[in-house]
Amino acid sequence: MVRTISTLIGAAFVFVLALALFGTVKTTITEPTPESVEHVFHQEPADIHLASAGLFGKFDDRQVQRGFQVFKEVCSACHSLKYVHFRDLTKIGYSTAEVKAIADQWAIEQPSINPDTGEPATRKNVPSDPFPSPFANEIAARAANNNALPPDFSLITKAREDGPNYIHALITGYQNPPAALKREFPSFSTPPGLHYNPYFANLNIAMPPPLTADGQVTYVDGTKATKDQMARDVAAFLTWTAEPNLNARHAAGIAAILFILIFVFLAWGAYQNVWRDLKH
Known part of the structure; x- marks a missing residue:
């Protein structure tokens, strides 16, 4: 009797679940959720084919240096690199001398304490220092950026999907909202202080276009500084800041694969030698 009641209760439970599942599937098919403006007009970044991409990728030091120059002259006014030290630039x-000069001439100095008065002070950067933040604290950063907090750039290419390609697309993707957007979503607008960018998650971003014209940076190596080139270079630099040991990791991986292949070949040879007589 108890078993029969338990079976009936279980069957009723399964029946209710089946009805609920059927209702959900039917509603999904007959009444699909309307697509959001972000889903319709958000764009995926194109592959910029950095030298560091892929299993055998390796950083192009000249490009990374150009990217550092773009960061220094454009991005560092708002964004920090708190997990990167000046000495890492070697x-x-x-060179060591160049790193010392870069640290000493950096526009933002390190916070310090006056040893004579105990009052807050600043001092010149040294190679062992991390790159200083352009703002004293989060409140100051928000006050200077329309209440938006500029993210730290140390790990930004790891924190964003398709990091290097996303950085390049975002920097070069500022534009006016397309006419089709207004037709399909009349309620959509870009509030004052924000900028339309189809590569940003909700299409409106607080950061103004950082690269506004070709030649905004004069490259030391003479490379023509188009907006696309500068965006590619800074994407390469931020890929390096997120994974500075990528070259060594890839080299170690290749060495490990070669070792495994050699080991497998030797093991196969040993197997053939040991069992050769027993097979016949």
């Missing part, structure tokens, strides 16, 4: 080809 990994992309700068």
Whole structure:
């Protein structure tokens, strides 16, 4: 008797679940959720084919240095690199003397304490220092950026999907809202202080276009500084800041694969030698 009641209760439970599932599927098919403006007009970034991409990728130090120059002259006014130290620049080809000069001449100095008065002060950067933040704190950063907090750039290409391609597309993607957007979504607008960018998650971004014209940066190596070139270079630099040991990691991976292949070949040879007589 108890078993029969339990079976009936279980069958009723399964029946209710089946009805609920059927109702959900039917509603999804007959009354699909309207597509949002972000879903319709959001664009995916194109592949910019950086030298560091792929299993055998390796950083192009000249390009990374150009990207650092773009960061220094354009991006560092708002964005920090708190997990990167000046001395790390030696990994992309700068000499120790050049790194010392870059640190000493950096526009933002390190916070310090006056040893005589105990009052807050600043001091020149040294190679062992991390790149200083352009703002004293979050409140100051928001006050200077229409209440938006500029993200730290140290790991930005890891924190964003398709990081390097996203950075390039975002920087070069500022435009006016297309006419089709207004036709399909009349309620959509870009509020004052924001900028339309189809590569940003909700299409409206607080950061103004950082690259406004070709030649905004004069490259030391003489490369023509188009907006596209500068965006590619800074994307390469931020890929490096997020994974400065990529070259060594890829080299170690290739060495490990070669070792495994050699080991498998030797093991196969040993197997053939040991079992050769027993097979016949």
